[in-house]
Amino acid sequence: MVKNREFEDISFEKINRLPKYIFASINEIKLRERRNGKDVIDFSMGNPDGDTPKHIQEKLIEATRKKGNHGYSVSKGIYKLRLAITDWYKRRYGVELDPDSEAIATMGSKEGYTHLIEATVNVGDVAIVPEPTYPIHTYAFTLAGGTVRKMKINFNENFELDEVQFFKDLEIAIRESVPRPKYVVVNFPHNPTTVTVTKNFYFQLVELAKREGFYIISDIAYADLTYDGYETPSIFTVPGAKDVAVESFTLSKSYNMAGWRVGFMVGNRKLIGALEKIKSWVDYGMFTPIQVAATVALNGDQSCVAEIRDKYRERRDVMVESFANAGWHLGKPRATMFIWARLPEKVRHLGSLEFSKRLLLEAQVAVSPGIGFGEYGDEYVRIALIENKKRIRQAAKNIKRFLKKF
Ligand SMILES: Cc1ncc(COP(=O)(O)O)c(C=O)c1O
Numbered sequence: 001m002v003k004n005r006e007f008e009d010i011s012f013e014k015i016n017r018l019p020k021y022i023f024a025s026i027n028e029i030k031l032r033e034r035r036n037g038k039d040v041i042d043f044s045m046g047n048p049d050g051d052t053p054k055h056i057q058e059k060l061i062e063a064t065r066k067k068g069n070h071g072y073s074v075s076k077g078i079y080k081l082r083l084a085i086t087d088w089y090k091r092r093y094g095v096e097l098d099p100d101s102e103a104i105a106t107m108g109s110k111e112g113y114t115h116l117i118e119a120t121v122n123v124g125d126v127a128i129v130p131e132p133t134y135p136i137h138t139y140a141f142t143l144a145g146g147t148v149r150k151m152k153i154n155f156n157e158n159f160e161l162d163e164v165q166f167f168k169d170l171e172i173a174i175r176e177s178v179p180r181p182k183y184v185v186v187n188f189p190h191n192p193t194t195v196t197v198t199k200n201f202y203f204q205l206v207e208l209a210k211r212e213g214f215y216i217i218s219d220i221a222y223a224d225l226t227y228d229g230y231e232t233p234s235i236f237t238v239p240g241a242k243d244v245a246v247e248s249f250t251l252s253k254s255y256n257m258a259g260w261r262v263g264f265m266v267g268n269r270k271l272i273g274a275l276e277k278i279k280s281w282v283d284y285g286m287f288t289p290i291q292v293a294a295t296v297a298l299n300g301d302q303s304c305v306a307e308i309r310d311k312y313r314e315r316r317d318v319m320v321e322s323f324a325n326a327g328w329h330l331g332k333p334r335a336t337m338f339i340w341a342r343l344p345e346k347v348r349h350l351g352s353l354e355f356s357k358r359l360l361l362e363a364q365v366a367v368s369p370g371i372g373f374g375e376y377g378d379e380y381v382r383i384a385l386i387e388n389k390k391r392i393r394q395a396a397k398n399i400k401r402f403l404k405k406f
Contacts, residue, residue: 014143017139017142017143018139018142018143021135021372022353022369022371022372023044023045023368023369023372025353025357026044026356026357026360026366026367026368026369027044029357029360029361030042030044030360030366033360033361033364038364039364040360040364040365040366041364041365041366041387041391041392041394041395041398042366042386042387043365043366043367043368043383043384043385043386043387043395044366044367044368044384045368045384045386046191046253046337046338046384046386047258047384047386048252048253048256048258048308048337048386049386049387049388050256050308050311051256052255052256052257052260053255053256053297053304055296055300055301055304056255056257056293056294056296056297056300056304057293059289059292059293059296060289060290060292060293063288063289063292063293064289066289069288069289069292070288071288072284072285073284073285073286073287073288073291074285075276075279075280075283075284075285076104076105076276076279076280076285077103077104077105077106077264077285077286077291078105078285078288078291078292078295079099080291080292080295081105081291081292081294081295081298082099082100082103082104082105082264083099084294084295084298084299085097085099085103085105085264085266085298086098086099086102086103086266087298087299088298089234089236089266092234093234093236093237094237095234095236095237097236097242097266097267101269101272101273102242102266102267102268102269102272103264103265103266103272104264104265104266104272104275104276104279105262105263105264105285105286105291105294106248106262106263106264106265106275106279107261107262107263107283107286108250108252108258108261108262108263109219109221109248109249109250109252109263109264109265110136110263111261111263112248112263112264112265112275113136113137113140113217113219113248113265114136114140114143115275115278115279115282116217116246116265116271116274116275116278117140117141117143117144117146117183118140118143118144118278119274119275119277119278120182120271120274121141121144121145121146121182121183122145122146123145123146124145124146124147124179125141125144125145125146125147125179125182125183126146126147126148126149126177126178126179126180126181126182127141127146127147127148127149127181127182127183127184127185128148128149128151128170128173128174128177128181128183128184128185128214129141129148129149129150129151129184129185130150130151130152130153130166130185130186130187130190131150131151131152131153131373131374131375131376131377132153132192132193132370132373132374132376132377132380133185133187133373133374134187134191134192134219134373135372135373137185137187137219138150138374141183146182149173149176149177149181150374150376151166151169151170151173152169152376153166153190153193153195153376154166154169155193155195157331158331158332158334159193159194159195159196159331159333159334159335159340160195160196160197160198160334161188161195161196161197161201163197163198163200163201163204166201167204167208170184170208171208174208174212174214180212180213180214181212181214182214182215183214183215183216183217184205184209184214184215184216184217185216185217185219186205186216186217186218186219186235187218187219187220187221188201188218188220188232189220189222189223189225189226189232189333189334189335189336190222190336191221191222191336191338191382192338192340192368192370192373192377192380192382193340193380194333194334194335194336194338194339194340196226196230196232196334196335197233198233199233199237201233202218202233202234202235202237202238202241203238205235206235206238206240206241206244206245209244209245210240210243210244214244215244215245215246215268215271216235216241216244216245216246217245217246217247217248218234218235218245218246218247218248219247219248220232220234220247220248220249221248221249221250221252221253221263222253222335222336222337223249223254224253224254224305224308224309225253225254225308225309225312225335225336225337226309226334226335227309227312227313227316227333227334227335228332228334230334230335232335234247235247235267236266236267241267242267242268242269243268244268245267245268246265246266246267246268246271246272247265247266247267248263248264248265248266249263249264250262250263250264251263251294251297251298253308253337254305254308255297255304255305255308256308257294257297260290260293260294261286261290262286262290262291262294312337312385314389315385315387315388315389315392316332316333316339316385317332318389318392318393319339319383319385319392319396320332320339322392322393322395322396323341323396323399325396325400326396326397326399326400326403327344327399327400327403328341328344328399328403329344330342330383337384337385337386338382338383338384338385339382339383339385340370340380340382341367341380341381341382341383342379342380343355343379343380343381344403346403346406347403347406348379351369351371351378352369352370352371352372352377352378352379352380352381353369353371353372355369355381356368356369356381358402359381359399359402362402362405363395363398363399363401363402364398365395365398365399365402367381367382367383368381368382368383368384369381370382
């Protein structure tokens with residue numbers, strides 16, 4: 001008799017490399033509290049609360065009603081969208097890119113990032129990723145069989161990167177990596193720390209990449225969400241950066257289009273080519289009307305972006321002021337939709353996860369524990385500016401009561 005194979009012997013080793021999301025435990029408590037009738041003020045996710053601007057919604061409806069727009073689309077993005085992407089770079093940064101070989105539309109920037117790594121990382125390849133980090137920036141490599149070398153992000157009270165320390169640490173990390181790193185990932189303005197860099201940062205980084213032979217992935221998801229005169233630089237303002245770099249952007253934050261799943265990646269032809277190839281195997285492209293509406297978002301009136309930016313800035317200011325009255329002194333970020341908040345000294349011993357759980361249960365305020373972004377984040381929580389000013393003030397009142405217990 002043939003013995004059946006034991007199912008226990010079949011392993012899913014690859015998926016098991018992904019740990020349980022630390023944020024899931026906060027989410028579970030949040031849902032339970034809400035089910036019990038509690039009004040949770042939720043700052044825990046980077047999920048924009050506003051609606052997509054009307055003219056973009058209208059374009060989606062119009063394009064959906066048009067004949068011939070319902071079949072499989074083009075996986076690398078329709079030509080007009082790729083042209084809108086390269087025009088965006090030209091207008092904004094004075095950078096020339098070829099829409100056919102140096103630009104690709106992606107289903108949100110997370111999809112493009114993960115597929116690029118899936119397509120180009122061999123088992124054992126090394127990537128250097130500054131930490132704390134947006135989790136997929138490391139786990140995309142883990143999933144692909146690569147190894148990640150962490151590097152602590154150091155910054156000043158204005159959330160500006162300590163660039164001197166960064167390059168010292170990076171040079172050490174490169175020297176100590178076996179094999180030599182294939183990728184260095186940068187994400188400025190940074191999630192979760194909100195840290196920003198100068199233009200000069202990219203000059204140094206590109207020079208180092210050329211000398212040491214690694215590729216750079218630059219994620220500028222928060223490029224539009226900047227305040228107090230700060231402007232996000234692009235790596236491509238450095239001459240020759242295309243030899244070593246790709247950069248990704250998303251419509252999720254700038255246009256409140258997180259649910260639409262539209263983003264893009266541009267730059268180095270070899271890497272864009274690899275991404276194009278893997279995408280042509282695994283997907284048929286975004287729904288054409290979404291691509292048409294995304295084209296309109298990028299090419300159209302940008303006052304909607306300014307409105308979204310102003311909304312976050314106002315919330316940031318209200319939060320910093322009202323939380324200070326509650327006894328929690330926060331730094332003011334110059335970018336992103338977050339505040340990277342060091343725990344008040346008297347509760348720091350709790351660590352970020354325990355603090356976040358208690359804040360949720362005892363003050364009905366949900367935040368993301370910094371430990372979820374890596375071990376260097378454990379003295380912090382990330383507060384997303386996705387609740388309105390009235391709710392921010394209410395949260396401050398709850399927090400004041402909560403902190404009095406310690
Ligand atoms: C740094 C960073 N990159 C990428 C993304 C993913 O955005 P999307 O896939 O919606 O474009 C996010 C989302 O929060 C992010 O914070």
